[in-house]
Amino acid sequence: MAQNSAKKLDLLGMLPEEISELMARRGLEAYRSAQVTEWLYQHNARSLDAMTNLPKRLRDELAEELFITDIRALKVQVSQRDRTKKILFELSDGMTVETVLMPEAGHSTVCVSTQVGCAFGCVFCASGAGGLARNLSTGEIVDQARWAQYDPDAGRLTNIVLMGMGEPLANYEATAKAVRIFIHERCFALGKRRVTISTAGYAPGIRRLADDDLPVRLALSLHATDNKTRSRLMPINRKYPLEETLDACRLLARNRRTPLTIEYMLMRDVNDSLPEAAKLAKISLSLDAKVNLIECNPVLSGRFAAPPRERILRFQATLRNAGVLAFIRRSRGLDVEGACGQLRNAGLVADSG
Numbered sequence: 001m002a003q004n005s006a007k008k009l010d011l012l013g014m015l016p017e018e019i020s021e022l023m024a025r026r027g028l029e030a031y032r033s034a035q036v037t038e039w040l041y042q043h044n045a046r047s048l049d050a051m052t053n054l055p056k057r058l059r060d061e062l063a064e065e066l067f068i069t070d071i072r073a074l075k076v077q078v079s080q081r082d083r084t085k086k087i088l089f090e091l092s093d094g095m096t097v098e099t100v101l102m103p104e105a106g107h108s109t110v111c112v113s114t115q116v117g118c119a120f121g122c123v124f125c126a127s128g129a130g131g132l133a134r135n136l137s138t139g140e141i142v143d144q145a146r147w148a149q150y151d152p153d154a155g156r157l158t159n160i161v162l163m164g165m166g167e168p169l170a171n172y173e174a175t176a177k178a179v180r181i182f183i184h185e186r187c188f189a190l191g192k193r194r195v196t197i198s199t200a201g202y203a204p205g206i207r208r209l210a211d212d213d214l215p216v217r218l219a220l221s222l223h224a225t226d227n228k229t230r231s232r233l234m235p236i237n238r239k240y241p242l243e244e245t246l247d248a249c250r251l252l253a254r255n256r257r258t259p260l261t262i263e264y265m266l267m268r269d270v271n272d273s274l275p276e277a278a279k280l281a282k283i284s285l286s287l288d289a290k291v292n293l294i295e296c297n298p299v300l301s302g303r304f305a306a307p308p309r310e311r312i313l314r315f316q317a318t319l320r321n322a323g324v325l326a327f328i329r330r331s332r333g334l335d336v337e338g339a340c341g342q343l344r345n346a347g348l349v350a351d352s353g
């Protein structure tokens with residue numbers, strides 16, 4: 001459980017049952033823990049002092065042992081194209097992460113970060129450009145979603161994707177606890193298929209997920225169908241090559257019957273040929289996975305370009321003709337650099353937008 005420098009426990013890092021246990025240990029009645037949980041998730045309380053139906057003396061006593069993570073929005077950018085909102089948050093130690101809120105008609109999806117920066121350095125991604133600074137705590141992941149839940153422009157929060165900065169499965173404990181809070185009926189109460197973890201192919205994390213009962217969808221960022229191309233785009237592939245990553249995904253599918261999505265960013269003359277589409281179809285069918293095709297976004301150096309539209313459609317048709325569910329995903333928030341691969345840490349990357 002996350003602790004701050006004064007060794008206090010973070011209420012946002014605890015499940016309601018853990019809050020109940022803590023209150024019981026203090027000899028408090030059960031309804032007190034229900035009150036605290038309600039304040040956190042029904043009223044967005046950002047301090048113990050805000051919990052005004054708890055006696056002041058009790059609030060003061062609890063504050064000696066507990067705190068509530070309170071990330072601060074430093075900068076908010078709203079897309080003129082699609083109302084996607086990108087928020088730069090400052091954490092308690094001054095580090096920053098980005099979160100992207102995508103409103104649809106009457107509801108919304110939030111894409112949260114799980115690490116400050118990223119160790120894996122995919123060449124098309126701004127998040128990894130400055131390396132990994134640190135893992136986020138459960139409370140820091142959960143608080144991004146609380147912001148989204150209470151955003152006045154967003155509508156009801158119905159989906160959470162852990163696809164922001166960082167590799168969620170390399171920060172497994174904090175990520176898994178956050179997911180349990182997202183689906184808990186007394187917290188965010190999201191449906192079990194409404195939370196998605198994205199991985200760059202961190203095989204030990206996929207295997208761990210395969211042995212866990214975490215109710216979550218998995219999205220594998222594949223982006224190439226051979227080791228040579230994939231290692232060039234995603235250095236993690238040198239450590240966990242395609243065969244190992246796909247074996248881990250097969251284990252997950254076998255153990256958990258967890259629906260798998262393959263994310264494939266199409267880059268002109270890099271991974272967009274029809275033989276590659278045929279290979280991708282074979283991989284997808286072997287994993288019973290659907291495929292999201294993403295048009296490459298301009299990032300950092302602008303080294304990669306999106307293929308022409310007709311080539312994207314032909315790539316999709318090859319997959320569909322082979323029997324794969326394949327969709328072309330709209331890139332959202334491009335004008336505020338909130339699209340896939342565009343999130344970054346303002347403290348780590350000099351040319352932050």
Ligand code: SF4
Pocket residue numbers: 118119120121122125126127128129164165166167200221341
């Ligand atoms: S794509 Fe994901 S794994 Fe790769 S550098 Fe970006 S955040 Fe890290």
